[in-house]
Amino acid sequence: MYDWLNALPKAELHLHLEGSLEPELLFALAERNKIALPWTDVEALRGAYAFNNLQEFLDLYYQGADVLRTEQDFYDLAWAYLQRCKAQNVIHTEPFFDPQTHTDRGIPFEVVLNGINQALKDGRDQLGISSGLILSFLRHLSEDEAHKTLDQALPFRDAFIAVGLDSSEMGHPPSKFQRVFDRARDEGFVAVAHAGEEGPPEYIWEALDLLKIKRIDHGVRAIEDERLMQRIIEEQIPLTVCPLSNTKLCVFDHMSQHNILDMLERGVKVTVNSDDPAYFGGYVTENFHALHTHLGMTQDQARRLAQNSLDARLV
Numbered sequence: 408m409y410d411w412l413n414a415l416p417k418a419e420l421h422l423h424l425e426g427s428l429e430p431e432l433l434f435a436l437a438e439r440n441k442i443a444l445p446w447t448d449v450e451a452l453r454g455a456y457a458f459n460n461l462q463e464f465l466d467l468y469y470q471g472a473d474v475l476r477t478e479q480d481f482y483d484l485a486w487a488y489l490q491r492c493k494a495q496n497v498i499h500t501e502p503f504f505d506p507q508t509h510t511d512r513g514i515p516f517e518v519v520l521n522g523i524n525q526a527l528k529d530g531r532d533q534l535g536i537s538s539g540l541i542l543s544f545l546r547h548l549s550e551d552e553a554h555k556t557l558d559q560a561l562p563f564r565d566a567f568i569a570v571g572l573d574s575s576e577m578g579h580p581p582s583k584f585q586r587v588f589d590r591a592r593d594e595g596f597v598a599v600a601h602a603g604e605e606g607p608p609e610y611i612w613e614a615l616d617l618l619k620i621k622r623i624d625h626g627v628r629a630i631e632d633e634r635l636m637q638r639i640i641e642e643q644i645p646l647t648v649c650p651l652s653n654t655k656l657c658v659f660d661h662m663s664q665h666n667i668l669d670m671l672e673r674g675v676k677v678t679v680n681s682d683d684p685a686y687f688g689g690y691v692t693e694n695f696h697a698l699h700t701h702l703g704m705t706q707d708q709a710r711r712l713a714q715n716s717l718d719a720r721l722v
């Protein structure tokens with residue numbers, strides 16, 4: 408089944424480039440940039456990948472991103488991810504990047520963007536993988552800071568297809584970012600947002616009604632609100648679900664409890680994605696395979712999930 412799932416043509420719609428930083432590359436970049444790391448080796452770092460919630464993961468994820476300094480580093484990061492796409496027949500990808508994670512450390516916006524963009528271009532030209540980049544605001548920071556990030560992005564508007572919202576969900580509802588999303592949409596960007604990963608269904612309502620998003624990232628807690636379920640089914644609003652992430656971050660205790668196939672059978676436009684594959688134990692195919700192993704996902708269901716991912720592309 409793994410090989411069959413791997414060969415299935417698919418799109419990835421929920422992937423943080425910083426979350427695709429494998430420990431081997433992290434160590435190589437630390438050496439290249441002469442940065443001392445708190446872990447003795449790759450295995451010690453991998454051993455730290457045990458999380459009880461989103462915040463515990465984010466603390467390590469932001470720490471890991473500190474090795475990314477130069478345009479070449481960002482290129483290497485994105486290029487390594489695109490090669491994984493090629494190996495897993497991901498024919499289209501819409502990755503997120505978090506500019507504030509880097510600009511707050513003094514890395515110029517253009518350095519980050521140029522490195523990523525060159526890799527995406529080479530991915531199109533050399534690997535045949537189409538893509539669209541999503542600029543994600545960090546929700547634990549202020550809306551003012553998000554406005555500043557949007558200002559920095561506007562001169563490069565053709566480099567992005569959408570804006571997103573990620574990082575610590577609880578206590579940072581979508582309503583906090585209503586004005587900057589209004590501005591981004593006025594400037595022609597599509598909007599997406601993480602909602603209903605750890606946060607309640609109300610955050611999904613806000614993301615839809617206040618941020619006017621076209622796709623919900625995660626959204627697994629929608630199932631707690633029947634009226635919300637009716638809406639996302641009726642309007643066929645796609646959900647970018649990340650099964651391995653959800654179990655690694657204890658959103659579900661075990662993969663056998665995941666609700667993605669229940670949602671699929673109820674008519675929700677759910678898709679399968681890897682979120683932060685370097686940290687959560689696998690790329691898209693591993694996520695599909697876990698659904699087969701623990702939930703008995705059939706080939707027919709896998710085909711529908713893959714088709715949903717192709718249908719839910721923004722570009």
Ligand SMILES: Nc1ncnc2[nH]cnc12
Pocket residue numbers: 423426461468573574575576601604652682683
């Ligand atoms: N799963 C996730 N949720 C929120 N923010 C993130 N940033 C990277 N991965 C994330």
Ligand SMILES: [Zn+2]
Pocket residue numbers: 421423573601624682
């Ligand atoms: Zn995510």
